[in-house]
Amino acid sequence: MKIVAAKLHRVRLPLVHEFRTSSHGKSMLDHILVELTDESGAVGWGEVASPSDPFYAPETVESCWHLGERYLVPAILGKEWERPEQLSQLWAKVRGNQFAKSGLDTAGWVLWATINCVPLAEALGGTRTEVVAGVSLGIEPTIDDLLTEVERHLAAGYPRVKLKIAPGWDVEPVRAVRSAHPDLDLHVDANGIYTAEQSDHLKALDEFGLTMIEQPFAPRDLLAHANLQRQIATPICLDESVETLEDLETALSLQAIRVLNIKVSRMGGLTRARAAHDRAHQAGIPVWCGGMHEFGIGRAANVALSSLPGFSLPSDVSASAKYYAQDVITPPVIATQGVVQVPKAPGLGHDVDTAFIAQNAVATIELTS
Known part of the structure; x- marks a missing residue:
């Protein structure tokens, strides 16, 4: 070729x-x-x-x-x-x-x-025919606004909700969502905004039964992640910290990771993202596919990647309509009761x-x- x-x-x-x-x-x-x-x-x-x-x-x-x-x-x-x-x-x-x-x-x-x-998923070695989708919710003006957004997406059938958090918007929003939905698959994402000195504050999230705390500290501060993981029961998930397979090996050696968010963009493409999946799967680390608000082309690639066997947690492959009134692919990515079907058509599986x-x-x- x-x-x-x-x-x-x-x-x-x-x-x-x-x-x-x-x-x-x-x-x-x-x-x-x-x-x-x-x-x-x-x-x-x-x-x-x-x-x-x-x-x-x-x-x-x-x-x-x-x-x-x-x-x-x-x-x-x-x-x-x-x-x-x-x-x-x-x-x-x-x-x-x-x-x-x-x-x-x-x-x-x-x-x-x-x-x-061949379908893209098959080319990658995917085995799933459908992918469970979660949603990521940003920081809202008020807790009531956040609860409204949570309700809206739960009504659409999404089984997992991720909340963005930051100092001043963490314990109380999480408490409110957990109180309203005691059995919800719920996790939080800090995008590395906290410092090691704020670890005691993050420990307060341990009481809410979260699936994970994602990227609490800066990307290169793997020691802080390892120290926090030793002190809390909630699994630490790494995102920005893992750009390369070498980063993943370091995190595994330090025991700074119990869940891995694999983003195709952050890893440099499907080749390295698949390799990260393989290594994490071998190490017994559950993975899920994170998103960067992709248009339909990147979203379809995420769905294909999420068909690999190690993607055991809901991925950020929610429907195109959650983000865009019209997408760059037809048909758009559709989630039915929080489940996205893996395309069977050759290539991307959608028309551009x-x-x-x-x-x-x-x-x-x-x-x-």
């Missing part, structure tokens, strides 16, 4: 509901959609779901656009390859920049699956709405070999 052309589309879509975390809020997103074409004319799509601002990770839309245009796409154009795992070897000299790499890696997997007439992409693109560039 040989990729002879690549297009990068910077697409802007509004969110149906503003989303706020411990670091920032957002009501509109720009993501880069990657379109790879091989010499036969087959097309594979991927998505760079990087944030616009460097708060979750160092990368931004602008940095990913630069890396894609200047380094990553030129590294693969005109090169022969047989398996999608080989693409990452072509840009191996480029350090970091996982979000930028993820869009091209995923597009390579979709292209390979399309040419070989190129007209809608063109309508909402704020920039497009084409590179050829």
Whole structure:
């Protein structure tokens, strides 16, 4: 196989509901959609779901656009390859920049699956035919607003709710949700906003029977995570801390992790995300697929990844309609009573709405070999 052309589309879509975390809020997103074409004319799509601002990770839309245009796409154009795992070897000299790499890696997997007439999930080795979906809820203006959002998503059938927390918005919101829903699969996500000195405050969450506390401390502070895990019963889940397989090995050695959130974007694409799943599964660590408010292309890739056997917890693969009034794929990702069906059609399993992409693109560039 040989990729002879690549297009990068910077697409802007509004969110149906503003989303706020411990670091920032957002009501509109720009993501880069990657379109790879091989010499036969087959097309594979991927998505760079990087944030616009460097708060979750160092990368931004602008940095990913630069890396894609200047380094990553030129590294693969005109090169022969047989398996999608080989693409990452072509840009191996480029350090970091996982979000930028993820869009091209995923597009390579979709292209390979399309040419070989197999569903993306099957290409990855997935075994599940359906995926249980959870929802992630941001920081709301009031606890009553939060309870309204929880009720709305439980009524839609979602069995798991994740709450974003931050100092000043943690114990009391969690207490209110737990009081209203004693049996709810509930966990919290701090996005690394707390410090080790606030560990005693985090220990107060132990009484609420949470499924996990996700990323309480800064990404590189694995010792603080290990120390907190020794002092609480609630499992610590790592997200931002694990960008590479080496990060995962360090966390395992320190016993700083009991659950792993695998994000395709954060890991640099489906190749590394699958490898992280395999290692965690071998170590007995349950995993789930986190989300970055992906458009439909990235969301479909998340569904395919979540079909792997180690994804034993509900994943952030909720329906497209939770975030977008119209998505870039048809049909959109649909959740029925909190369950998403894994597509059986070849490749991505959805049609890509190129007209809608063109309508909402704020920039497009084409590179050829």
